[in-house]
Amino acid sequence: MIMSTFIDNKSALAALFQQALLRAFPALATDPSPFAIEVERPKNPEHGHFAVNSALQLAKKLGKKPREIAEAIVAALPASDLLAATPEIAGPGFINIRLSAAAETRVVANVFASGDTFGRNDAGGQKKLMVEFVSANPTGPLHVGHGRAAAIGDTLARLLETQGYAVSREFYYNDAGAQINNLMLSVQARLREKAGIDAPFPEDGYHGDYIREIADRYAQQFPHDAKGENADAVRQFSVAALRHEQDLDLKAFDVFFDNYYLESSLYTEGLVDRTVQRLEQNGKTYQQDGALWLRSTDYGDDKDRVMRKSDGSYTYFVPDVAYHVNKWERGFTRAIVELGADHHGSLARVRAGLQAMEIGIPSGYPDYVLHQMITVMRAGEEVKIGKRAGGYLTLRDLIDEVGCDATRYFFVMRKSDSQLTFDIDLARSKSEENPVYYVQYAHARICSVLTQWGGDEATLKNVDLALLTSKYESELLRTLADFPETLNHAARELAPHIVATYLAELAARLHSYYNAERFLLDDEKLKLARLSLILATRQVLKSGLAVLGVAAPEKM
RNA sequence: GCGCCCGUAGCUCAGAUGGAUAGAGUGCUACCCUCCGAAGGUAGAAGUCGCACGUUCGAAUCGUGUCGGGCGCGCCA
Numbered sequence: 001m002i003m004s005t006f007i008d009n010k011s012a013l014a015a016l017f018q019q020a021l022l023r024a025f026p027a028l029a030t031d032p033s034p035f036a037i038e039v040e041r042p043k044n045p046e047h048g049h050f051a052v053n054s055a056l057q058l059a060k061k062l063g064k065k066p067r068e069i070a071e072a073i074v075a076a077l078p079a080s081d082l083l084a085a086t087p088e089i090a091g092p093g094f095i096n097i098r099l100s101a102a103a104e105t106r107v108v109a110n111v112f113a114s115g116d117t118f119g120r121n122d123a124g125g126q127k128k129l130m131v132e133f134v135s136a137n138p139t140g141p142l143h144v145g146h147g148r149a150a151a152i153g154d155t156l157a158r159l160l161e162t163q164g165y166a167v168s169r170e171f172y173y174n175d176a177g178a179q180i181n182n183l184m185l186s187v188q189a190r191l192r193e194k195a196g197i198d199a200p201f202p203e204d205g206y207h208g209d210y211i212r213e214i215a216d217r218y219a220q221q222f223p224h225d226a227k228g229e230n231a232d233a234v235r236q237f238s239v240a241a242l243r244h245e246q247d248l249d250l251k252a253f254d255v256f257f258d259n260y261y262l263e264s265s266l267y268t269e270g271l272v273d274r275t276v277q278r279l280e281q282n283g284k285t286y287q288q289d290g291a292l293w294l295r296s297t298d299y300g301d302d303k304d305r306v307m308r309k310s311d312g313s314y315t316y317f318v319p320d321v322a323y324h325v326n327k328w329e330r331g332f333t334r335a336i337v338e339l340g341a342d343h344h345g346s347l348a349r350v351r352a353g354l355q356a357m358e359i360g361i362p363s364g365y366p367d368y369v370l371h372q373m374i375t376v377m378r379a380g381e382e383v384k385i386g387k388r389a390g391g392y393l394t395l396r397d398l399i400d401e402v403g404c405d406a407t408r409y410f411f412v413m414r415k416s417d418s419q420l421t422f423d424i425d426l427a428r429s430k431s432e433e434n435p436v437y438y439v440q441y442a443h444a445r446i447c448s449v450l451t452q453w454g455g456d457e458a459t460l461k462n463v464d465l466a467l468l469t470s471k472y473e474s475e476l477l478r479t480l481a482d483f484p485e486t487l488n489h490a491a492r493e494l495a496p497h498i499v500a501t502y503l504a505e506l507a508a509r510l511h512s513y514y515n516a517e518r519f520l521l522d523d524e525k526l527k528l529a530r531l532s533l534i535l536a537t538r539q540v541l542k543s544g545l546a547v548l549g550v551a552a553p554e555k556m
Numbered sequence: 557g558c559g560c561c562c563g564u565a566g567c568u569c570a571g572a573u574g575g576a577u578a579g580a581g582u583g584c585u586a587c588c589c590u591c592c593g594a595a596g597g598u599a600g601a602a603g604u605c606g607c608a609c610g611u612u613c614g615a616a617u618c619g620u621g622u623c624g625g626g627c628g629c630g631c632c633a
Contacts, residue, residue: 044576053575059613066613091576092613137633179633291631302559302629309631316633344560345628372561373626414569417561419626421568426582434595435581441595449592489572501570504580515588515597556595 008110008484009082009103010050014039016080017052017095023076024069025062035061039097041482045471048088048096049104049478055093066093104474105465107481111536112461119484119543124164128331131157132366133338134250135172138242139183140208142249144385145340147395148371148420150255151411151549153338155496156369158547160336163491168332169256172323174263175239177316182206183242184235190215191228208392214241249396254404254549266319266326275322275357276307276314284356299352317346321353328354328361335366336494341417344370369494371416378424402427405550409436412496412548435504439545440553442507446538447554449519453531460532467529472513476537479506483540487547496548503544510537 017037022029035058042051055070062069070089077087084098111118133153136146157167174180186205190212193199205211218237219226228234250256266272276292279285284295290310297304307318327335347368354361376383376393384392399407406427413435414420426434450457468477482502490498519530542552 038573040573040575042576043571043579047576051576056575056613094576174633177633289631293631306631311631313631315631320633340627341561342627343633346633348559370561418569419562423568426568429595437595438581441593445593445596452592493572495572497570498572501580504570508580511596512598514592515594518591520591556593 009099009106009481010039010485012082013050013052013097016078016082017054017073019078020073020076021054024072041478042094042096045475047090047094049099050097052087052095052097053093055089055095059093069093070095101466101469104477105468107477108465108532108536111480111539115539116543118539119487120162120164121484121488122164123488124160124166126164126166127333128168129160129165130168130170130327130332130335131160131338132170132172132327132335134255135339136246137174137177137179138239138246139179140206140242141210142246142395144374144376144393144395144398144422145371147253147398147407148374148411148416149338149340150250150253150395151408152369152371152416152496154255155408155412155499155548156336156338156494158549159487159491159496159499162487162547165334168258170259170261171257172261172263173243176264176267180235180239183211183238184231186211187215187218187234187238188228188231191219191226191234194219195227197227210242210245214238217241249394249399252396252399252404253408261323263319263323266322271322271326272314272319275325275353276318278359279307279353279356282356282358294349294353294356296349296352296356299355301348301352305349305352317349317353320346320350321357324350324354324366325357325359325361328359328365336369337366338369338371341370341372344368367494369416372419374420374422376422376424383424398422398424405440406434406436408549409439409500413500415495415497435500436550437556438511439503439507439541440551441556442510443538443541443545443552444554444556445514446510446534446541449534450531450538453520453527455531457535460528460535463528463532464525465529465532467526468533470517472509472516473530473533476506476509476513476533479509480536480540483544499544499547503541503548506537506541506544510534510541 014037017039021035021037028035035054037052037054039050039052042048052073055066055073058069059066067089070093074087074089074095077083081100082103084100087095087097090096114120131153133156134142134146134149136142142150154169157169161167182202182204183206185202186207189199189201189205194215201207214237215228218228218234221237222230222233225233276285279294280292284298285307286293286295291306292308293304294307295304305317306315308314324335351363351365354365355363374385376385376398395407402410402424410422410427411420427436429437468474486498486502490496513534517530519527519534521527545552
C-alpha cells in the first residue's frame with residue numbers, strides 16, 4: 001500500500017522550533033534528559049494555528065523567566081516559509097504561531113496526492129496484531145451488548161490497520177461447556193414437549209422462542225429422533241444452527257472475522273494440559289481441598305485461583321490462559337481483547353496465568369478494551385434486552401429497525417467505558433437531529449454541489465488555493481490537517497469514539513461553510529478553489545466514515 | 557468489606573501527553589433560504605467540572621480522603 005509521505009505542518013514546526021531552541025540554549029544539546037519541543041493546537045483560534053508552551057516548561061530547568069526564554073527561542077528561529085509572520089509571545093510565555101497561506105492550504109494537495117491513504121501511516125510495520133471480539137457462546141442470538149462489542153472491535157481493527165498493523169479479527173467460542181449442555185437440554189425439553197411427553201424444563205434453560213424453532217427444525221431433519229434422545233446430535237445441531245444465525249447477524253452488521261477459534265480445540269490439541277503442566281513445573285501451583293490452585297497472588301491478583309476442580313475438570317480461566325498462550329505462539333506480539341465490563345474481574349487472573357508461564361509474554365498482555373452496559377430507549381421507555389428472558393430486543397432487531405450505519409455509529413460514538421443510552425427514535429430520525437445523518441449529510445451535500453457544478457473533478461486537484469482565506473476556510477483546512485493525528489490518537493488510545501467526535505466536528509465546519517459562503521459564483525478562480533477544498537473534505541469524510549464502517553452516501 | 561468504571565450546561569456526552577476565557581449536540585429564546593439540500597446555519601441564555609485537602613508557575617486532568625451511581629468479587633462462563 002502506498003502511504004502518504006508528506007511531512008505535516010505540525011512536525012515541521014516542531015523541528016523548526018527544536019532547532020531554534022538549541023541555537024538559543026546550546027547547553028540543552030548535551031543535557032542528559034533531552035527536552036523535545038511539542039507543538040499543540042490551541043483551543044482558541046485567536047492564539048494562532050499552533051502554539052508552543054515549552055518556555056513555561058523549561059523555566060525551572062533553565063532558571064529563567066518563561067517570557068525571556070520564549071523571546072530567545074523566537075529570536076533564534078531560522079527563516080521558514082511555514083510562518084506568516086514572526087510568532088507572538090503571549091500570556092505567561094506561550095509562543096503563538098500563525099501559518100503562511102501556502103502552509104495552511106498545503107493539506108488539500110496532500111489529500112489529493114494520498115487519496116484513500118490520506119491519514120494512514122505505516123508505523124506498525126505490518127506487525128501481526130489480533131483483535132478478539134464478540135466471542136459469544138452459541139447459545140442464542142446476538143444481543144445488543146454483542147452489537148456494541150462488534151462495532152467497537154471492528155472499528156478498532158480498522159483503526160489499527162490505518163496505523164500499519166497486519167490485523168487479524170478473531171472470534172473465540174465455547175462449543176462444549178456447561179452452557180452448551182444447558183442449550184442442548186433446553187432444545188431436548190422442547191422436543192419432548194412437542195412429542196407430548198410431560199417433562200420439566202431445565203432450571204437454567206433458555207426460554208427464547210428460537211429454542212422452539214431449533215427444535216422444530218431438528219425434528220424435521222431427524223424424524224427418527226423427534227424426541228431428541230440423541231444428545232450429541234441435538235447438541236451439534238443446535239450449536240451449528242445458532243452459529244449460523246450469529247453469522248447472519250454479523251453479516252448484516254458488516255462485521256467479518258478472519259478466524260473462529262473453538263475452545264474445544266484447546267483440549268483436543270493438548271494445549272490445556274500443556275499449560276497446566278508448565279505451571280506445575282514452574283512451581284506456581286499447589287494442591288488444597290482436593291483442587292489444584294494457581295498462585296496468582298504472586299502476580300497481582302487479589303486471591304489465588306482454582307485451576308482444576310476437585311471433580312477433575314478445569315475452571316474456565318485455564319483454557320483462557322492456554323488460548324492466550326496460543327495467540328502469543330502464533331506470532332501475535334500484540335493482542336487486543338474487547339469484552340463486556342462485567343468480565344473485568346477475570347483480567348488480573350488471566351494475565352497472572354500468562355506471567356506464571358514464564359515464556360516471555362509481557363506483563364500487559366493482552367490489552368483489554370472493556371465496554372459498559374447499554375440501555376435501549378424507545379418512545380421514552382426502556383426496552384428489554386436481557387438474554388434469558390423471552391421476547392427481548394436482539395442485535396438483528398436493532399439493525400432492522402434503525403439500519404446498520406446508525407447502529408454502528410451509535411455504538412462507537414461514546415467512550416467505551418461509559419454507559420450508553422441507545423435512543424431508537426433518535427437513531428431512526430432523518431428529519432431531526434441525528435449525529436449519523438449529520439455526518440453522512442455533509443458528504444452527500446458535497447456530492448450535490450459538485451454535481452450541480454458539473455465540471456471534471458480531476459481539474460479541481462490542481463488549482464490555486466491562495467484565495468481561501470475566510471474564517472470558515474481556515475477552520476476547515478485545519479480540521480482536515482488534523483485527520484492523520486486523530487487516527488493515530490484514536491488507535492493509540494484504542495478509542496473509536498475519537499473518530500466519531502472528529503467527524504462530527506468536520507461535518508459542522510462544512511455546514512457552517514455552506515451557509516456562509518457561495519460556491520457557484522462567477523469568479524472562476526475563487527469558485528474552483530472552494531470546490532477544491534470541499535472535494536478534499538469529501539475524501540476525508542469518506543475515509544473517516546470508512547474507519548467506522550459507515551457508508552458515505554452520495555444521495556440521501 | 558475489597559477491586560474496577562463513572563460523576564462536567566435542564567438532558568445525552570466530548571474534553572490524549574497537566575496550559576490561556578471548560579466545549580459539542582439536544583432542549584429553550586431570537587433571527588437567516590433568488591449558489592447546493594432548512595435533514596442546514598447565525599446569535600443568546602444556561603457551569604461551585606460531586607465535595608474537601610494536597611502536588612506547582614498553572615489542575616476538569618495528577619495524589620490522598622470522602623459522598624453518590626454502576627459492575628465484579630464461585631471449585632459459574
